[in-house]
Amino acid sequence: MVKDGDYVAIFNSIHRVMEAERLLKAKHLKMLLIPAPRALAADCGLAVRYSEDVRGEVEAALAQAGLLPRDLYRKTGDTYQKVEGNHI
Amino acid sequence: MKSLDVRGMACPGPVVSVKRALETAVGELRVLLDDGAPRENVKRFAEGRGYQVQEEPLEGAFAFTITGAQRQTAAISGRAGAVVMLIGSDRLGDGPEELGRLLMRNFIMTLVELPELPDRMLFINTGVLLTARGSEVIEVLEALGNRGVEVLSCGICLDFFQKKELLAAGGVTNMFTIAESLLQAGSVVRL
Numbered sequence: 001m002v003k004d005g006d007y008v009a010i011f012n013s014i015h016r017v018m019e020a021e022r023l024l025k026a027k028h029l030k031m032l033l034i035p036a037p038r039a040l041a042a043d044c045g046l047a048v049r050y051s052e053d054v055r056g057e058v059e060a061a062l063a064q065a066g067l068l069p070r071d072l073y074r075k076t077g078d079t080y081q082k083v084e085g086n087h088i
Numbered sequence: 089m090k091s092l093d094v095r096g097m098a099c100p101g102p103v104v105s106v107k108r109a110l111e112t113a114v115g116e117l118r119v120l121l122d123d124g125a126p127r128e129n130v131k132r133f134a135e136g137r138g139y140q141v142q143e144e145p146l147e148g149a150f151a152f153t154i155t156g157a158q159r160q161t162a163a164i165s166g167r168a169g170a171v172v173m174l175i176g177s178d179r180l181g182d183g184p185e186e187l188g189r190l191l192m193r194n195f196i197m198t199l200v201e202l203p204e205l206p207d208r209m210l211f212i213n214t215g216v217l218l219t220a221r222g223s224e225v226i227e228v229l230e231a232l233g234n235r236g237v238e239v240l241s242c243g244i245c246l247d248f249f250q251k252k253e254l255l256a257a258g259g260v261t262n263m264f265t266i267a268e269s270l271l272q273a274g275s276v277v278r279l
Contacts, residue, residue, distance in 0.1 A: 001197060001201075001227075001228065014187075018186065018190065032224060033190065033194075046190075
């Protein structure tokens, strides 16, 4: 479900993750709401998956709506690397 | 030796046919199949269930000889008979529609991560919206199909929602099969 190089955004509430999904779908950005991978702790158990090619647009839309994720990870091989930096 | 030819069959047809044949096969099963996805999926499915697979390249195809016995997962897990999942809605649980739809998608996506799967998933009523084009779980249902889960949608229901031509995962079934599956199942999980 999560391919190598995909991003997985973890939110801190079900309401925020649902709002993020509505927002990104309205903007026709390719994303998928997925069960948060077991390796990544998430209170609400859901995450938003998107790929590199839409990353900029997805994160800009989330930032504009005040819906940036709590944590962002990138799948590298079999592991998830936390993306540090100014996405939040 | 029982033999089976699944060449030219679209996924998940080869896995489903092999699964059925293995249920009644005594000793060895010989399968003729196409290279690519059918070859990989059938091999993964059979080995995942504890069988040994011997491959033999043929002209434009492959022949598998599947031997051994299915790993006794049923005895370990206490499972007896087929597990049939009846999905009667595109929502999981009562409550707000949006939450219900989200929970159902999340459930199906979680299922594919588990080692033990149902033998058959029957989609009825608005459940068929999950197997038709536009559903977000098509990819996951295909993955379940490739792991040997029979994904079947009620034909009447597809017709009612005008989704007959838009079925995107699994096959179409009728009420005879649905009723028989439920009555013959070792256990039924109703969602």
